[in-house]
Amino acid sequence: MGVLALSTLSGCLKEYQELNTNPELLGETDPRFVFTGATENFNNSSRNHLMAKYSGVMQMMQYLVNYQGAQEGVYVNPQSTNRPNPFTPYYSDYYAQIGLRLRYLREKVIPSNAEAERFQNLSAIAGILETYEAWLVFDVNGAAPYTEAFKVSEGIGKPRYDFYQEGLDGSPLYKEFDAKVKEYIGILQSNLPNQYDLGSSDFFYKGNVDNWIRFANTLRIKMAQRLELADATFYNDVLSEVLANPGGLISNNEQSCVYNHPNEYNNNTDDMHILTYQYAASRAFVNFMKEYDDPRLPLLVRRNGFGFGNNNEINDGITELLEQHYPDYQTRFPEFSERYFGMSSNPDSTSTLWSGTTYFTLPYTEGGVDKTLTVRHNSQIESRFYVKNGGKVGTQVTARDKEDATYDVSQNSISIFTPLITYSETCFMMAEIAFKSGSAKGGKDALTWYQEGIRASMQQYQTWAEKMAVPSAMNSNSDNYNPITSVKIDNYLSQTEFQTVSLEKIISQQWVNLFMRPEEAWATWKRTGLPAFKDQPIPEAGVAFLEAITTGGNSLVIPRRGALPVPNDANIDNFNSALERLTQDPNYGDMNNKTEGRIWWDRFLN
Template sequence: MRFINKLGMGVAAASLLLSSCTKDFRDLNTNPIVSPTTNPETLIVAAEYKLVDRDFEWFYDNYQYIMRWMQFVAQDPAGSANNSLFGANSNTNGLYNDLYNIIGRYTSQIQSLVDKMSAEDKAKYQNVAAIAKVLKVYAAWRVSDANGSIPYTQAWAARDSSMFTPKYDSQSSLFDVWDAQLKAAVTTLAANAAGQVSYGSAEMFYNGDAAKWAKAANVLRLKLAMRLYKRSDVKAKAIVADVIASTAGIFTSNDEEWKFISSATNFARSGNWNPDNGSSFVAAKNIVDFMYTHNDPRLRVFFKPNSYTQSVIDSLKNGGALSSGTTYNPRRYVGIPSSPDAKSNAAYSRLYTRRIYTITLGGKTSQVTYDTLSKVQTRLFDLDQDGGAGSGGQYTQPIASYAEMCFILAEFTERGVNTGGTAEEWYNKGVTASLRAYDKIGATAKIIGYSALGAEEITTYLADPAVAYTGTLDEKLEKIGVQNFLNLFKSPQEAWGSWKRTGYPKEGGILPFEPFMISGVKSTVPRRWILPIPSNTQENIPNYNAAISDMQKEGAYGQANDLTGRVWWDM
C-alpha cells in the first residue's frame, strides 16, 4: 500500500481519464485514447485511481441514500427535507459506468497487451496481468452486487473481436467465472516467477507486491463465498476450504489489508466529498445509543459530540439562560430517529430544533445557538472540514479489511467449515482489528480533539454482554453480523450488502433497526439499483431486455425499476 497525490498522476494517466464519458460498447472499445500499444504500467494508474476517487458515489449513493437506508445517519431537522428517501437520483450507481469506461476498460487492455506479447515477454508480465484481473473482478463484483446481471465476459472484447453487443452474464454464472479468475490469479502471484515486470510505484495499493496481491485476491474470494452461501452453501464452503489451504495465505493483520491512504495534500477536499454540502443529515439514534451504551470506542471516530460542553453549560448558567441548578450531562452523543413519522412524536421534539438562548454577560446581551444532536465526523470523508486544509490529515478508504475477513471466517466456522481457528477467536480478532483500524483512520484524518484508543477499551468492549461471543448460534451469528456492519461504516455499499445478506441489524435486535414509517405506512428499504439501459445505441437493447426477463424468472427481481426487488444472490 502506498500514498498517491490526486494531482500528481502524470500526463499519461490523466489523459486516460478524459475518456470517461463514453456510453456504449462500440465507442469504449474503439476510442483511440486507449492506444493498443499503451504501456500496461500506465494503464493501471487510471483503473486503480477510479476505484477510490469516488466523490460522486459518496455524495449521491452514500450520503443521500445508503447511509440513511442503513440508519448510520438520519435527516437533519434543520436541513431541507429529503422527500425521495426511497427513490434514486439519476447520479447514483455511478460505478456501473466507471466499470465499463475506465476500470474494466484499462484492466482488459492490460490483458490484451500481454496476450499479444512474444512468449518471452508474456512470461515476464504474468504478475502484471494477474493484478489487473483482481482489480477487474473486484469492480465487476461491486457493480453486479447491486445491479444483478451485467455484461462481463464479452464486455470489453470489441477491440479484438468486434463484439459490440455483449451478452449480459447472469450473476449465478459470474460467481463461477470470478472465482476461477481469482484462483488463477492467486496461483500466478503466489508462484511469483523469476524476472517478473512490476508495476512498482505506479500501483497505488501494494506497489506491485505479488505476495500481498495474492492474499488480497484470496480474501476477495472469501467475500464472494459469503455472498454465494445462501444460493449454494456447498460451493461457498468449497471456496473457503480452498482459500484456507492456499499457500498464498490470507491477511494476518491490519497492515496487510487492501486499502487506500491518500497523500496529505490534494485528495478528498470539499465539493462532493463534504457530507455537509447539502446532504443534511445527523447521527441516527439507534446506532448512537448502541455504541454509547456499550462503550464502543468507534463512536468518537464515527460521530461528533454535540455542542453542550461543560463550559457551554456554565456560560448559559452565568448568562441567565439556564437556572443555577442545571447540571452538566456528560453524554454528548445524541442521535435522531430515522423514521420520518418520528417527527410528530412529542418525545423527540427537543431534538428537532436548535436551541437559541439569550444570555447576558458583562452587561452585554446576545443570542447563542446550540445543537443537541451529533453530526458525522466530517474529516473522515472531507479533509477540508473541521480545521480545513491547514490541518493536514489523510483520507483512508478500506476495500477489503482484515476485520471483515475475520468476521467472514467466524461465520463460516460456525457453519461447520474448518478455518484454522475457532469462531470466537476469529470474532474477537475481527472486533479488535476493527477498533484498531478506526483508531488509526481517526488519527490519520486528524479529527479535532481525537483521543487515541486504549488497550483497556478493547478489553471492556469485548466483555460487554451485547458484544461478548456468548449465547445461542443465532445470537452469535447476530453479533458477528452487527460487528461486521459497524466495521463497514466507511464502506456503505458493502454495509448495505451485508445487511441484505444477514438481516442484521434487525428490528428488535441487539442493534435495533427502526422501521421507516411514513404517514403511518411502513416503507420497504431498497435492495438494488436499477440496471442502466444501454444509451447512445439501440444495438444492445435485446440483450438488456433478455437480462431483465431472466432475472425476473430466477429470483424476486420484480419490475425493472423496482428498487425493492432482489438480485440473484439476495435471498
Template sequence: MKKILFIFLVGLLANACTDGFEEANINPYEISSESLKQDNNDIGSYFPSLLSNIFGHQIEENLIAESFCDYMATPTPFVSGVNNTTYYITWNTYWNRIYNNLMSPSGQVIRKALDDDKEVFAAWAKLIRILGMSRLTTYHGPVIYTEYGQANAGYDSEADLYDAFFSDLDDIQAVFSANEDYPALKAFDASYDGSVAKWEMLVNSMRLKLAIRISEVAPELAKAEGEKAIADPAGLILSNTDNFEISLYGSDLYLAIICFQWNDTRMSAGMESFLVGLKDPRIDKYFQRVNNSSLVADHPDYPYKGIRNGAELVAKGDHTSYSLIAESFATVTERPYLAAAEVYFDLAEAALRGWDGAGDAAANYEAGVRASFEQWGAGGVDAYLADATSTPIDYNDVVYDNRGDGSINDFISRSTVTVAWDEAANNEVKLEKIITQKWIAGFTNPNEPWADFRRTGYPKLPHVYQNSSNGDWGVIPADDWIRRMPFVDGERQSNPEGVAAAVATMKGGDLISTRLWWDTGGSNF
C-alpha cells in the same frame, strides 16, 4: 561529365544530411512511446484511476448503501423530502461509474498487457474488475460481466456471476503465485507497494468474502470456495498492516466533502442507538460530539446525536447541529476496502457454518473486535468485550419535541444484542453478534454491511420513518427495507431485451422490493 558529377555530389550531400535524421529530430525532453513501454507507464498509469473508481460518491454511495445500512443520514430534504432515503429512487448512477471508468478502461489495459506479455498487469486489472463488479451486483443483481465488450453482451445471472468470479480468482491467483518477485507493480501500487504476495492475500480474502455472501443460497459452493481461501498458502488479511486500502491520490475523502463542505450528511440514528447503547469507544473515532447538551439529554455521557434514515425533514438547518464525522476524516489519505476485522468476522461466521479450517467462532469474533479497535485507534477493548449487559438504546429526535410532536422520527430499538460472546447461545444469536460487530467495524465502507443486512437481517436496524415507495419502483412494506436498486434508465431504454432477460433470472421484477439471489429471506441456519 560535369552534370553527372553534380548529381552525384547532391546525392552524397543528401544522404549525409538524412543519415540519423530520426535520432537528430527526437526531442530529448519528450516521453516516447518506447520509453513508456520500458517503464510500464503505458499500462501502469491506468491503475490509480481504476482503483479510484471502485468507490462511489454522494449519489452513488452516500445516498444509497450508506443510507440503507444506517451509517449516515442526511439533514437535507432533497426533492421535497422524497428521494432514495425514503425509498423513492431519484439517483442511480453507480452502474455508469463502474462501466465507464472501470470496466471499459480495464479492458484496454488487459488487452495491451496480454499483447505485451505482461500477464501480471493483466491479472491485476482483472482483480480490480472483480473488486468493482462484486460491489455493483449487490446494487442490482444480474450484471454484464463475462460477455462485457462483446457485441450484444448479455447479463450474467447472479449464480453464473459468482461462478465466474471464483473461476477468475483462480486464474488471477495462479498468475500472482507464479510471479511473487515481480517488481514492476511497485511504481503504480499505492496500496501494497508492489507486493504481489499481499495481492494474493487480498485474492483469498475476497474469495472468502464472496463465499460468505452466498453461504445460505449456495451452501456447498460457498463451503468449497471458503475452504479454498482459508487453506491457500498465501494466507488471508489477518493483520491491519495487510489491510487493503485504496489511496485517495490527493483528493479529499468523499464523506468529508459531503459532511464538512456541503453539510449534507450526519451520523445516523442507527449508529447513535448502537454505539451509545453499547458504550462503544470507537464512537469518537467516527463522530464528533454535539455542542448542544439538550440534544442528548437522554444520554449526556455520550453526547452524540444522529438523524433517522428516511426522516421527516422540514428545513436543512433543523438537523445540521447533529454529529458530524470525526475531524480526522478531513485529512485521511486512503480509504479501507477490506480490513483484517472483516476477515475475522467472516471466519467467525464460517466457523458457525462448520467450514474446515475456519477455527473457533468465539476466538475469531473477539479477534475481529480487537482488530477493529486497533484499526481505528480506540482503547478499552477488554472491558468492551466483557460487557454482557449494555444494549442499543431507543431514539428520540429532539427537534420535534420542541414543536409539540415528540413521536416524529423516534423509534424503539429492535435490537437487544450485547457484545460479550455467549458460547451457550444458539447460532442465530451468535451470528447477530458477529454481523453487528462487522457492521460497526466497517464504517466508511458500507457496501458489504448493506449486503449483510439484507442477507442476514442483522444488525436489527430501525425501519425508515417515511416510506415513499410506490408502484413506480416497487412498494416496500412498512415492516421491511429496500432490497436492491433498479437497473439504470440507460439500460432500460437502450437494452430492454437484455434487462428483460436479466429480470427473468431473478425472484421478482425490476423492483426495489425484489430480493437478490443471496437474500433468501429465510433462516440463517
C-alpha cells in the same frame, strides 16, 4: 446513473477501439502506468460518488440522517409508484474506467510489450481487480454486458447481457468469477522469474505480491459467502479450498486492502462542505456505541452542543448562554447532555422537536428583550474520514458546524483512502462462518475471531483517524482528545456482553466496522437480515438494532438492489431482453425500478 452508465460505455468503447488500433501507444506504454491509470481513485473517483454515498446507502444503513430529519425518499414506500435507486459506483466505474482499462492492459498492452513475460504478475493482479469490480456490478444489478463487453475491435458493438447466475455460455457466472480469481492466485504463487515489481504504481499494496494473494483468497470467500443460501455446495467447496491455500487470508491490519488516493485528490472541498453540516449521526449508530462505552465513538461521532468541548469556540459561547439562562439544562435535557445523541432514522419522527432538525431552539429573555438560542442537540458524524479537514471551505457551512480552524492541517499532508476489504471485516466474516459451522475455521473459533475483529476494528479506526487528522484521535490540544488505546480496547472486551458470541453480535460489530464501507453493510444486511429493526433502537445484550422506519404508520422498506442502468439506443434491444428475463423472477419484481426486489443471490427472508 442509469442513463449514464452504458452511454458512457459506448463512448469508452470508441476510446478502447482507438487504443487497440494505435500500435504506437501499445509499443511505448509502460504497463505499470496503465495499471495506475486504470485503478486511479478506485470507486471514489468523483464528488458524486461521495455525495451519493452520504445521501443513499449511509442513510439506508442508518449511519447518518439528513439534518432536516429522516427522508422518506431514501426508502421504498410500497404504497407509492416512486422508488429510490441506490447509487453504487460499480456499474459506471467498471465500463468507464476499471474494467475497460484493466482488460486493455491485460489483453493488449502487456501482450504487445517486448518483455511481456515479465509482466505476468501485474496481469494477474489486474485480473483480480477487474473480476472484483465485475462481481460488484452483478452483485447489485444482477445483469450486465460481460462476456461481450469491450469487444468493439472484434466487431461486437452491441454486447449481450450476462446474468449473475448464468453467463452467455450457459454456465454459472459466479463460478467463472471464482475460477478467474483462483487462476490469478495460482499465477502469483508460481514464483515466475524476473517479474517487474509494481512498486509505487500500486496504490493498494505497493506491489506486495503476498498481500495480493491474501486479498484474492479473502475475496474468494467473500464472493462465495454471498451465495450461502443460493448455492451452499459451492460456498462450502470454495471455503474449504481457500482455507487450505498456503497463501492465507488477510491476517492483520497492515494487510488490509485499502486504496490510498494521491495527496492532491479532493484538495478542493468547495462543493463538498455540506457533508459537514447536512447530516447527523443516527440514533441507532450512536446508541450502540454509547451503550458499551465504545472507544470508536469519539472518533466517529462529534459531541453535540449541550456543553463545552466540541472543538468549536462559537458553540462554547452558546453553552455559556445555555448555562446562564438554563442553569438546570443538564437535568432538564439529560439525553442531550450526555453529549452523544443521534437523530431518528424514522420519517415518522420528524414531527418531534428532537428529530425534525439538528438544532434545538430555546427562548430566553435578556435586558427585557425576548431572544432565542439554538443548540446543536444531535451529534454530527466526524466527516474527516471522508473529506479533508471535514470540509475546509464553502459558503453554506457555518463556523458553528465545523471544528475550529486551529484543527486544520495542510491539505497536502492528508491522503484520502478507500477500503476494499480489511482485516477486521475478514475477522467478522470468519467469525460468522465459524459460528454457523459450530467449529473452528481458519485456525480460530467464532469467539476468537469475533473478539479479534473488535480489536482490529478499533485499532484500524485509530490509525485511520490519525491519518485523517481527527482531533480526538491525534491532537492533544483537542477539547475531546480521546484516542483509542489498548487499555480501552481491553476494557471494552472485558464486558459481559462480549464474552460470548452470536450471529447477532457478530453482525452488530460488522455494521459499526463497515462505517467506511457502507455498501458492504448493505449487502450484509440483505444476506443476514441483521441488524434487525426495532421501534426504539436500544441495544440489548451486545446486539445493535436499526430503527423501524415508517411513514404515516405504514412500514417502509430498504431497497435491495439497483435498477439496471439504461444504455443508449444502440443497445436497447439487448437491455430489453435482459430486463424481460430479470422480471420473470417474481423476487426481482415486475419492473426495473422496483428496487425492493432481489438479485438472484438474495435469498434471506427478511
